[in-house]
Amino acid sequence: MTSSTEHAFDVLFIGSGQAAWNAALPLTKAGKKVAIVERHKIAGVCTSYGCNPKIILDSPIKTIEDAQLYGGKGMESSFSLDWSKLMEHKNSILDPLPDFLGKMLSDAGVAIVHGEAKFEDARTVVVNGERYTAEKFVVAAGQRPMLPEIPGSELLKTSDDFLYLPELPKRIVLIGAGYVAMEIASIASKAGSEVEVVQNSDHVLSGFHQPYAEALIEKMKGDGVVFHFEDKAVRLEQQGEEFVLFTEKGLSLKTDLVINATGRIPNTDGIGLEAAGVEYTEKGIVVDEYLRTSQPHIYASGDVLDKKQPRLTPTSVFEAKYLGALLSGMTDAPIDYPPIATIAFTLPRIAQIGISPEEAKQSEGYKVKPVELGKQWDFVGRGDTDAHMTLVFDGEGLLVGASAYSREALDVINALTPVITLKLTAEQADRLVYAFPSFESTIAGLLRQGQAE
Numbered sequence: 220m221t222s223s224t225e226h227a228f229d230v231l232f233i234g235s236g237q238a239a240w241n242a243a244l245p246l247t248k249a250g251k252k253v254a255i256v257e258r259h260k261i262a263g264v265c266t267s268y269g270c271n272p273k274i275i276l277d278s279p280i281k282t283i284e285d286a287q288l289y290g291g292k293g294m295e296s297s298f299s300l301d302w303s304k305l306m307e308h309k310n311s312i313l314d315p316l317p318d319f320l321g322k323m324l325s326d327a328g329v330a331i332v333h334g335e336a337k338f339e340d341a342r343t344v345v346v347n348g349e350r351y352t353a354e355k356f357v358v359a360a361g362q363r364p365m366l367p368e369i370p371g372s373e374l375l376k377t378s379d380d381f382l383y384l385p386e387l388p389k390r391i392v393l394i395g396a397g398y399v400a401m402e403i404a405s406i407a408s409k410a411g412s413e414v415e416v417v418q419n420s421d422h423v424l425s426g427f428h429q430p431y432a433e434a435l436i437e438k439m440k441g442d443g444v445v446f447h448f449e450d451k452a453v454r455l456e457q458q459g460e461e462f463v464l465f466t467e468k469g470l471s472l473k474t475d476l477v478i479n480a481t482g483r484i485p486n487t488d489g490i491g492l493e494a495a496g497v498e499y500t501e502k503g504i505v506v507d508e509y510l511r512t513s514q515p516h517i518y519a520s521g522d523v524l525d526k527k528q529p530r531l532t533p534t535s536v537f538e539a540k541y542l543g544a545l546l547s548g549m550t551d552a553p554i555d556y557p558p559i560a561t562i563a564f565t566l567p568r569i570a571q572i573g574i575s576p577e578e579a580k581q582s583e584g585y586k587v588k589p590v591e592l593g594k595q596w597d598f599v600g601r602g603d604t605d606a607h608m609t610l611v612f613d614g615e616g617l618l619v620g621a622s623a624y625s626r627e628a629l630d631v632i633n634a635l636t637p638v639i640t641l642k643l644t645a646e647q648a649d650r651l652v653y654a655f656p657s658f659e660s661t662i663a664g665l666l667r668q669g670q671a672e
């Protein structure tokens with residue numbers, strides 16, 4: 220050790236994503252000596268390879284489609300998209316963010332160490348040949364794209380590449396039909412690419428309300444996306460300037476880019492978890508209800524966990540805030556997850572929170588109530604008639620779940636999140652006086668209908 224005092228911390232984080240820095244900041248403010256070790260960009264996937272770049276690329280595409288809904292209703296202008304300029308715009312906003320956030324953390328007193336962290340033993344982490352010790356460690360190493368073992372897999376690209384493409388290829392093939400593939404298919408097809416999707420099952424977006432997923436498939440087919448269901452990639456070849464993807468069912472898809480989006484795997488390898496005595500499975504690091512691993516002084520948070528909660532930014536933030544409170548002594552309670560809202564940023568979006576209609580139908584005591592959002596005057600006014608919602612009420616008439624299929628599903632689900640999380644009654648919702656016109660101002664009425672039936 221070069222200088223044991225210099226490298227001794229109260230809490231050391233491996234990874235600098237949402238699951239780390241949202242804990243590191245409050246811990247530093249509480250007087251703890253905190254370090255974050257990051258091998259790539261500060262602030263992790265969401266900031267540079269996930270939520271943020273994706274939504275900047277999606278936003279103008281949604282705007283164009285929204286505007287097109289007014290065709291024949293008083294707005295006839297046409298818009299076009301310049302992918303390269305949009306990419307430059309996105310990069311100009313996001314490229315500075317890792318340094319900006321790194322400086323914010325350093326200014327607050329967090330030591331930022333750039334390099335790959337590896338446990339030498341349960342008390343020591345080595346970075347760039349230097350040893351770091353800490354009272355407590357938090358492994359927040361996230362996930363990375365899974366790559367299939369097929370001939371030619373080295374030619375495959377991932378969402379990381381798509382989100383930085385300087386030019387949009389004429390043809391794209393996506394393998395998989397989960398969040399990543401469906402969002403990329405939505406953006407790329409509307410931006411002008413010919414998109415094909417190879418999916419190993421007969422459905423898309425597992426976990427979401429499937430009638431909405433089926434409606435989305437039909438909408439995207441209308442936008443030119445071609446789906447090949449119950450098929451798998453078996454080989455990828457480069458032939459001159461183009462690629463050919465061969466599938467199990469005998470297709471040979473000629474294309475300019477093949478993006479693999481068959482899921483993400485936890486970054487549990489190469490960190491020395493065995494040397495530290497930290498247990499993990501192929502789904503991630505195993506923790507108890509205090510986010511403690513099999514080594515009581517080593518914690519883990521975020522996407523790297525083996526957990527049933529969705530691996531999303533809000534989940535990582537919630538876990539990080541919990542650890543901030545736990546490790547600064549502000550709480551000694553176990554983590555208590557609230558319902559977690561989730562959304563696929565396709566066009567239309569599909570979002571949900573709480574008990575799904577599918578789960579409700581499998582148990583006694585729930586009422587499932589479809590709501591035709593697209594028939595409400597404000598949705599009709601925007602030309603947004605293909606909008607639907609399904610609410611789930613429990614035996615006491617409280618709203619416990621909501622699924623939405625709508626261009627505005629983000630706002631709809633976020634508006635219902637406090638109602639579901641705080642178990643608000645219609646009478647309590649009456650006390651919430653929202654600005655009007657808005658979806659929010661219909662909530663008390665929806666709750667009353669759910670109670671009445």
Ligand SMILES: Cc1cc2nc3c(=O)[nH]c(=O)nc-3n(C[C@H](O)[C@H](O)[C@H](O)COP(=O)(O)OP(=O)(O)OC[C@H]3O[C@@H](n4cnc5c(N)ncnc54)[C@H](O)[C@@H]3O)c2cc1C
Nearest residue numbers: 234236237238258263264265269336360361521522531532
């Ligand atoms: C394309 C895409 C779009 C997404 N869109 C959304 C969205 O719209 N909404 C949403 O809620 N979620 C979205 N997500 C998911 C979201 O990005 C993740 O849930 C979130 O980033 C997880 O945060 P984390 O801190 O757990 O992990 P990460 O952000 O992955 O951070 C882990 C960090 O650890 C570092 N690291 C790993 N190993 C080591 C090591 N040995 N030493 C040093 N550093 C190490 C990595 O470099 C990384 O920076 C998206 C994900 C993808 C891929």
Ligand SMILES: NC(=O)c1ccc[n+]([C@@H]2O[C@H](COP(=O)([O-])OP(=O)(O)OC[C@H]3O[C@@H](n4cnc5c(N)ncnc54)[C@H](O)[C@@H]3O)[C@@H](O)[C@H]2O)c1
Nearest residue numbers: 395396397398399400417418419451480481482483530562
């Ligand atoms: N909007 C968001 O919140 C958002 C967006 C993107 C990613 N994410 C996060 O990233 C995670 C990973 O997303 P993802 O889409 O990569 O994974 P996923 O698990 O959601 O989807 C993977 C898809 O690939 C299919 N598949 C698997 N193996 C295949 C094969 N050999 N051939 C063809 N298809 C195959 C699966 O059936 C599934 O449809 C998500 O679970 C989520 O946590 C969230």
